[in-house]
Amino acid sequence: MLSSSRSNRRLASAEDISLTRTKDPPLVLVDDDTPTNDEGVAKVESPVAPTWPLLPWSRGPLSATVISAFQRQPGTLGATPPVSGIDALSDDDFSLALYLCYEVHYQAVTDAGWEWDPDLLKFRAELECVFEDRLRDEVADIKAHLPLEVVSLLEELIRAPSGASLSTYLLESGTLDQLCEFCVHRSAYQLKEADPHTFGIPRLTGEAKAAMVEIQFEEYGSGNAAEMHSVLFGNTMRALNLDDSYGSYVEVLPGVTLATVNLVSMFALHRRWRAALVGHLAVFEMTSVEPMARYSSALDRFGIGPEGRRFYDVHVKADERHAVIARDRMVAGLIRAEPELGPDVLFGAAAVLMLEQRFSAHLLDAWENNRSSLIPWKSNAG
Ligand SMILES: [Fe+2]
């Protein structure tokens, strides 16, 4: 059984994740064991903001570098470890380091000055370079420049066999603990759902921009804060007795999970990747309806009521429309305006499909072997 305090929760095992019941006020923990690369720099009182409840434990030298820096003032990153010999699509340390580099652009994880700290941006660029190279190892370049051609290739990618279905498994044979684990994994993205794609809006024009805004408006609850999809996902987590505070489970998420969020953040934060971001959003909208219905039914199977299922039910309804807007106006509109971006749209789509497949395989493999798919709370590679 997990304790109700976050600090004690670190001592419990990930297998008990579904029993987590933590409604404590946010607690900032400083990982004093984390090695720093610049011992000469004095630590200052942590500037971590309360919206990020705690900095995670490090998983190795890369994440230790970022976590340690975030406990100091900007401008003190110091020497960084080499980024080599790593599988950037699954390595836990690499993925957490990149995730935290991106997180400063979303919520207040640390002193706001880190967001544009030149050394942190340089380190992030090194990580991104390795990440992009690995994506290109896995995703074939597809040349297409006509709107109809791009749309039809996108549909082909989506229809391609993608391995066993997580939603089918959870509906047909998943346990409540596994359903909780699934939500813990997804919390890394869904507690900030829609935010990464919103970075694309100023980078688009015309029909593609208008279509993305129409989708995003509904993702943000059509003007009603209580209906924002990120809020609805928080309701699901609470219905499962999980902690829905932002960032609370990052430290137990494996690299394969964090890589799915790093992908969309990389696309979101670079103008050159705006078409890949469009392809990524299109895949989300065009593949959502059936799995979301299955997740809702899986929750129903365990007695979770309408409020806890609403996140999924809303998607079943909204994404029928969003899929059409994404395909016919956002993707086709972008390619009509900028035909040279066709390959990037398809790269973004293929990359998210590939990472989602790896994510599903990781969870299903762990569960088939009676293991947790999460990293144990006490894991501290630093
Ligand atoms: Fe959504």
Ligand SMILES: [Fe+2]
């Ligand atoms: Fe949607």
